[in-house]
Structure formats: C-alpha cells, structure tokens
Amino acid sequence: MAKKPQIFVTQQFPDAVMARVERDYDARLNDTGRVPNAEEIVSRTSGCDAIFCAPTEKFTADVIGRLPESVRLIATFSVGVDHIDLAAAKARGIAVTNTPDVLTDATADITLLLILAAARRAYEGERMVREDRWVGWDPKMLMGIEVTGKRLGILGMGRIGQAVARRASGFSMEVHYHNRKRLPKDQEQGAIYHETADGLLPHCDFLSINAPATAENYHFLNQQRIALLPDGAVVVNTARGTLVDDDALIAALKSGKIAAAGLDVFEGEPRINPGYRNLENVFLLPHLGSATIETRNAMGFKCLDNLDAFFAGRPLPDRLV
Numbered sequence: 001m002a003k004k005p006q007i008f009v010t011q012q013f014p015d016a017v018m019a020r021v022e023r024d025y026d027a028r029l030n031d032t033g034r035v036p037n038a039e040e041i042v043s044r045t046s047g048c049d050a051i052f053c054a055p056t057e058k059f060t061a062d063v064i065g066r067l068p069e070s071v072r073l074i075a076t077f078s079v080g081v082d083h084i085d086l087a088a089a090k091a092r093g094i095a096v097t098n099t100p101d102v103l104t105d106a107t108a109d110i111t112l113l114l115i116l117a118a119a120r121r122a123y124e125g126e127r128m129v130r131e132d133r134w135v136g137w138d139p140k141m142l143m144g145i146e147v148t149g150k151r152l153g154i155l156g157m158g159r160i161g162q163a164v165a166r167r168a169s170g171f172s173m174e175v176h177y178h179n180r181k182r183l184p185k186d187q188e189q190g191a192i193y194h195e196t197a198d199g200l201l202p203h204c205d206f207l208s209i210n211a212p213a214t215a216e217n218y219h220f221l222n223q224q225r226i227a228l229l230p231d232g233a234v235v236v237n238t239a240r241g242t243l244v245d246d247d248a249l250i251a252a253l254k255s256g257k258i259a260a261a262g263l264d265v266f267e268g269e270p271r272i273n274p275g276y277r278n279l280e281n282v283f284l285l286p287h288l289g290s291a292t293i294e295t296r297n298a299m300g301f302k303c304l305d306n307l308d309a310f311f312a313g314r315p316l317p318d319r320l321v
C-alpha cells in the first residue's frame with residue numbers, strides 16, 4: 001500500500017472532517033488543546049508534506065522561512081488568508097489554498113443577525129429578561145432603530161457582500177456598495193455603486209464591513225471616516241477586526257455618533273478592546289461567522305479536497321499561490 005502523505009493538523013476540526021483526515025493521511029495532530037505557536041508549528045511539521053491549519057495560526061514570513069523543506073502545501077480552514085504571508089509562501093514554493101464559497105451564506109446570516117441585534121437592542125433586552133429586570137410591556141421600552149427601508153452600505157462586494165445584499169433586499173433596504181472593482185450590472189442586484197469608500201459612507205444608515213483585511217485597509221474605520229457616516233449610523237463587522245480602529249469606534253458609540261454596533265471579529269482576538277465590555281450599544285460575538293455544522297464540515301472537506309488534489313497531482317480547486 002502506498003505511503004500516506006504526512007500532514008500536520010493544527011486543530012481538532014469537526015468529527016466528520018477528522019474521520020477523513022485519519023482515513024486518508026498520516027496525520028500528526030495537535031493535541032495541546034490550544035493554538036500552536038510559531039515554535040510548535042515549525043517543530044511539529046518536521047518531515048510533513050503539508051499543513052492543515054486554521055485562521056488562528058500565524059504564518060508570518062519568518063515562520064514560513066523556518067518551515068521544513070518537506071512542506072509543500074498549507075491548506076487553511078478559512079476564506080480569509082491574512083494570517084498567511086502569501087508572498088513568502090510563493091517565494092518558498094509552498095502552495096496555499098483556502099475555503100471560498102462554502103461559508104458565504106453562514107457569514108451573511110451572521111451579518112444580518114448583527115444588523116438586527118444591534119439595531120433592535122437585543123443585548124439589552126436579553127439581559128433584562130435573564131436578570132429578571134423586566135417589569136412588563138412598556139410603550140417606550142428599549143426602542144431601537146427600524147431596519148426595513150433603510151440604506152445599507154456594504155464595504156467589499158465579494159461573495160459575502162453580495163449574499164448580504166440579497167438578504168437585505170428582503171428587508172427592503174436600499175443597498176449601496178464600494179468594491180475595488182464595480183460588479184457587472186447583472187450581479188449588482190440594483191445596488192448603488194460608489195467609486196470610493198469615503199463616497200459610500202455618507203449613504204450608510206447601516207455599514208456592513210465585508211472586505212478582506214489588507215495592509216491598505218488597516219483601521220479603515222477610523223475617526224475621520226466615522227465622521228463621514230450619518231449621525232446615528234449602525235456599524236457591523238464580520239470581516240476582520242483590523243479594519244476597525246477600536247478606540248475610534250468606542251468613542252463614537254459613547255458619544256452616540258454611532259448608535260450601535262455588531263461585531264463578530266476583533267483586532268487581536270480573542271482579546272478584545274476592554275472599552276467594548278461596558279457598552280450597552282454593542283452586540284459582541286466570538287467570531288461565529290462560519291460556525292454552523294454544515295458550513296464547518298464543508299470547510300473541512302474543501303481543505304481535504306485541496307490536499308487530495310495536491311497529492312494526486314491534480315490542479316488545486318482553491319489555490320491562491
């Protein structure tokens with residue numbers, strides 16, 4: 001029987017995925033129960049042909065430079081690849097694959113959940129009930145912001161942005177967007193294109209951040225850009241925490257310039273800026289965008305499809321470099 005390829009598996013992925021890993025690969029598992037650090041990634045991959053990793057593992061140029069020669073593929077269980085220095089991987093001849101498409105709907109669903117939760121004060125209401133502070137229906141209790149018919153600005157109209165737009169049309173929202181490239185008319189779904197991100201912001205009763213993290217958009221939503229939003233706007237981020245300057249957003253949530261926010265991602269997560277903790281008008285989730293059973297299985301199978309293709313000498317379905 002042919003020798004199975006050796007792979008380092010950095011996390012415990014869902015059971016159905018692990019069953020396929022163990023059936024088809026000589027898998028070296030990370031059994032520490034925590035995210036492996038740079039030293040562990042380098043030492044555990046010794047003799048491995050590939051790495052099956054999660055977005056929590058940081059593949060900086062330094063780590064990639066120290067990986068054993070035997071490593072020829074990094075298959076990440078994520079669509080976002082800001083944790084991998086793609087240029088360094090390319091320079092070392094290491095292929096990188098990700099998991100597009102399969103998490104689009106789950107992530108768009110969470111975006112709508114955050115839009116609704118932030119606008120309708122779900123955190124305050126849930127706490128009131130749970131803490132037994134609800135004294136009865138009240139005509140003025142926890143009045144939120146109506147979502148139906150409002151303007152939604154989408155920053156980043158890729159697959160997830162487009163799926164958010166489709167859902168928003170169910171709420172009769174007027175969708176505006178900015179994207180590096182304008183979409184072909186038949187994909188715009190009637191959304192209004194803005195050539196610049198700054199041009200989009202004044203049209204956002206709601207702003208949904210759906211752009212991939214890059215060096216250029218680090219702290220995109222800063223004090224100056226927040227000033228361009230209408231007073232009382234709602235901000236939602238399901239992309240990456242680095243797109244938001246947390247101190248600026250916290251100040252705007254305190255002043256009421258931003259009425260509410262819904263955040264699924266944070267710079268430096270799982271640590272979050274402590275300023276968010278005491279704010280009632282922010283709805284916080286622990287990076288759950290793709291966290292459904294169906295989606296997480298599909299993400300794992302996609303990683304495995306890429307690994308299988310690689311070791312069978314076939315083109316990689318989701319190759320980035």
Ligand code: DGY
Nearest residue numbers: 077078079080289290
């Ligand atoms: C991704 O795939 O990039 C998500 O953030 C993880 O669900």
